[in-house]
Amino acid sequence: MTLTFDAVIDAETIVCTICSDTALAAPVFCFSLMAAPAVVSGGTLLRSLAGYGEVELPDLAAGAPHVVVLRHANPRFAPTNRAWLPLGGYLRLADGSTLALPKLPAGVQSAPGQPAGVQPAPGQSAARHDGLRLIPQPTAWSPAAGHLPVPQGFAGRGEPLDAVAALAARNGLAPFLSAAGVALAIHHDPSMADDAYRLCIAPEGVTLAAAGRAGLFHGAITLLQLRETHDGALPCGTITDTARFAWRGQHLDCARHFYAPATLLRLLDMMALFKLNRFHWHFADDEAFRLETATTPALWQQTAFRGEGLPVPGVFGGGIRSGGSYSPADVQTVIARGAELGIAILPEIEVPAHAFAINAVIPGLRDAADTGTEASVQGYPRNVVNPAMPATWEFLAPLMAEVAAMFPIGILHLGCDELPCDTWAGSPAVAALKTREGLSDSHDVQGWMMARLAAQLQAQGIRPAAWEEAAQGANGGIGHNALLFSWTGQAPGIAAARAGHDVVMCPAQHVYLDMAHTADPADWGASWAAFVPLEDTIAWSPVPRGAEDIASRVVGVEGTFWSEFTTHDREMEAMLAPRILGVAQKAWSMTDTLDGPGLRALAGHIGPLFDRIGWDRHRNP
Numbered sequence: 001m002t003l004t005f006d007a008v009i010d011a012e013t014i015v016c017t018i019c020s021d022t023a024l025a026a027p028v029f030c031f032s033l034m035a036a037p038a039v040v041s042g043g044t045l046l047r048s049l050a051g052y053g054e055v056e057l058p059d060l061a062a063g064a065p066h067v068v069v070l071r072h073a074n075p076r077f078a079p080t081n082r083a084w085l086p087l088g089g090y091l092r093l094a095d096g097s098t099l100a101l102p103k104l105p106a107g108v109q110s111a112p113g114q115p116a117g118v119q120p121a122p123g124q125s126a127a128r129h130d131g132l133r134l135i136p137q138p139t140a141w142s143p144a145a146g147h148l149p150v151p152q153g154f155a156g157r158g159e160p161l162d163a164v165a166a167l168a169a170r171n172g173l174a175p176f177l178s179a180a181g182v183a184l185a186i187h188h189d190p191s192m193a194d195d196a197y198r199l200c201i202a203p204e205g206v207t208l209a210a211a212g213r214a215g216l217f218h219g220a221i222t223l224l225q226l227r228e229t230h231d232g233a234l235p236c237g238t239i240t241d242t243a244r245f246a247w248r249g250q251h252l253d254c255a256r257h258f259y260a261p262a263t264l265l266r267l268l269d270m271m272a273l274f275k276l277n278r279f280h281w282h283f284a285d286d287e288a289f290r291l292e293t294a295t296t297p298a299l300w301q302q303t304a305f306r307g308e309g310l311p312v313p314g315v316f317g318g319g320i321r322s323g324g325s326y327s328p329a330d331v332q333t334v335i336a337r338g339a340e341l342g343i344a345i346l347p348e349i350e351v352p353a354h355a356f357a358i359n360a361v362i363p364g365l366r367d368a369a370d371t372g373t374e375a376s377v378q379g380y381p382r383n384v385v386n387p388a389m390p391a392t393w394e395f396l397a398p399l400m401a402e403v404a405a406m407f408p409i410g411i412l413h414l415g416c417d418e419l420p421c422d423t424w425a426g427s428p429a430v431a432a433l434k435t436r437e438g439l440s441d442s443h444d445v446q447g448w449m450m451a452r453l454a455a456q457l458q459a460q461g462i463r464p465a466a467w468e469e470a471a472q473g474a475n476g477g478i479g480h481n482a483l484l485f486s487w488t489g490q491a492p493g494i495a496a497a498r499a500g501h502d503v504v505m506c507p508a509q510h511v512y513l514d515m516a517h518t519a520d521p522a523d524w525g526a527s528w529a530a531f532v533p534l535e536d537t538i539a540w541s542p543v544p545r546g547a548e549d550i551a552s553r554v555v556g557v558e559g560t561f562w563s564e565f566t567t568h569d570r571e572m573e574a575m576l577a578p579r580i581l582g583v584a585q586k587a588w589s590m591t592d593t594l595d596g597p598g599l600r601a602l603a604g605h606i607g608p609l610f611d612r613i614g615w616d617r618h619r620n621p
């Protein structure tokens with residue numbers, strides 16, 4: 001049997017055409033959109049959950065195209081590009097069997113035979129950058145006359161150099177170390193800061209000075225990148241460099257889409273190339289809990305896959321069946337590779353909201369008498385656990401302890417974003433809790449819960465972390481020296497810093513790399529925060545003017561990538577590249593002087609490095 005499927009955006013609607021070469025009796029069209037669907041014509045909505053929908057179609061005659069017109073139930077989520085078209089589509093037949101519909105072209109598109117990305121217009125050539133072609137830009141660069149060709153790499157030894165050589169080899173780059181290479185002398189200078197390094201590039205060879213491992217690694221990465229961006233001949237001069245922020249993060253949502261462990265290792269290499277040093281591993285959300293924990297095996301065993309007949313249906317491109325879980329051995333591999341690359345791994349579990357998968361499997365975490373009808377912004381009912389239920393604490397305490405113990409970073413991110421409005425308002429148990437604890441609204445209740453979880457972590461020597469909402473509540477929220485991630489903008493981070501929290505800035509308008517690069521309907525990605533062209537990734541200040549008082553509390557910058565519309569690992573690449581350069585520049589560079597055109601020009605020189613590695617990139621001209 002042959003099925004064809006096409007879909008286009010027409011104003012506010014999504015027009016789907018399905019055709020089968022065999023007659024089908026009243027099939028059910030299952031699919032997911034970015035948000036809750038509604039049917040305009042061509043079928044009857046039987047069921048929906050978040051962006052997932054099931055639409056009963058009339059009988060399909062053989063070879064006769066059938067048109068179903070959909071829209072988002074909430075007109076605020078008007079479709080703006082191809083990522084809003086149906087994902088994971090399939091038909092369910094009367095006997096319960098399923099037929100996958102062909103996948104629409106997904107991800108940032110390329111011209112035939114070209115790497116991914118929108119191609120530059122004919123005649124348009126990339127701007128040149130005549131200075132040091134390095135991202136992030138160093139603290140200081142004193143050029144001298146001449147160039148140092150490094151056709152055979154460098155002759156040097158030592159563990160951090162070996163780690164950079166291994167990174168180059170894994171990624172198909174020319175050897176970084178070889179006996180016939182240019183002399184690379186190491187000078188230990190204990191007076192330097194951990195991340196700092198100094199490189200003297202002279203016609204006779206290179207000297208790399210640093211206090212220890214981190215600085216040597218960064219200096220070697222700089223040499224590797226310069227070799228790639230300066231056509232194999234390093235400009236002579238002296239680079240003096242150190243990191244602005246200790247936390248230079250990249251997040252990946254591995255809950256909405258399961259990325260193979262090998263992809264995570266590839267991402268760690270990409271991060272290391274640009275001196276990022278924290279991987280925020282988001283493996284739990286409404287759709288799945290993917291970490292293979294011993295204390296809660298039912299959780300990952302029943303939610304690692306989603307789709308037809310499973311506790312979580314094919315939301316966000318889940319299709320008939322998709323997913324996977326991360327074993328303790330996978331975790332060890334990711335941690336070990338991270339350590340080799342100077343990257344620490346931050347695990348995140350998600351409570352109290354974004355917990356639909358948890359509630360689908362673990363009984364007793366909601367108040368059975370709760371009359372509330374709240375739904376998450378993604379359209380999930382029942383995606384919040386209830387802190388007035390003893391089962392919630394019995395479930396979370398061992399889970400937190402186990403997950404925290406698996407990761408050497410000593411920090412556990414608890415989630416805590418996007419509590420639906422009016423959560424727990426219909427719960428008698430929470431009403432009693434409010435009276436007992438003097439809490440007045442859901443922010444207070446959430447703050448009370450987060451503070452209690454944070455206290456448990458702190459007692460185990462683990463630092464709590466959470467999204468910005470954890471600081472809400474008249475009671476001050478999470479407290480306990482928690483590290484907070486400011487994502488809706490910077491104002492919540494500034495407020496949290498003033499309340500005594502360390503904060504990582506990840507404003508969606510600038511560093512949410514799931515946002516489309518452009519407003520072009522042929523492009524790919526979300527847009528609820530903004531369209532984020534490369535230039536906008538640096539058009540902001542981690543410590544904004546007027547907030548200088550909290551400078552010491554801003555400990556870092558982090559890019560995020562959410563995977564609602566990702567159904568194949570590679571689709572992530574051209575969303576990150578080249579914008580990860582802007583994240584790295586903001587997170588590392590002491591000199592905040594690079595402007596948008598400067599970044600664009602540098603990205604042009606670094607583009608061939610992405611290509612050599614085989615990492616897709618967006619080429620928005």
Ligand code: ACM
Nearest residue numbers: 417418467487562
């Ligand atoms: C988030 O983007 N909800 C943290």
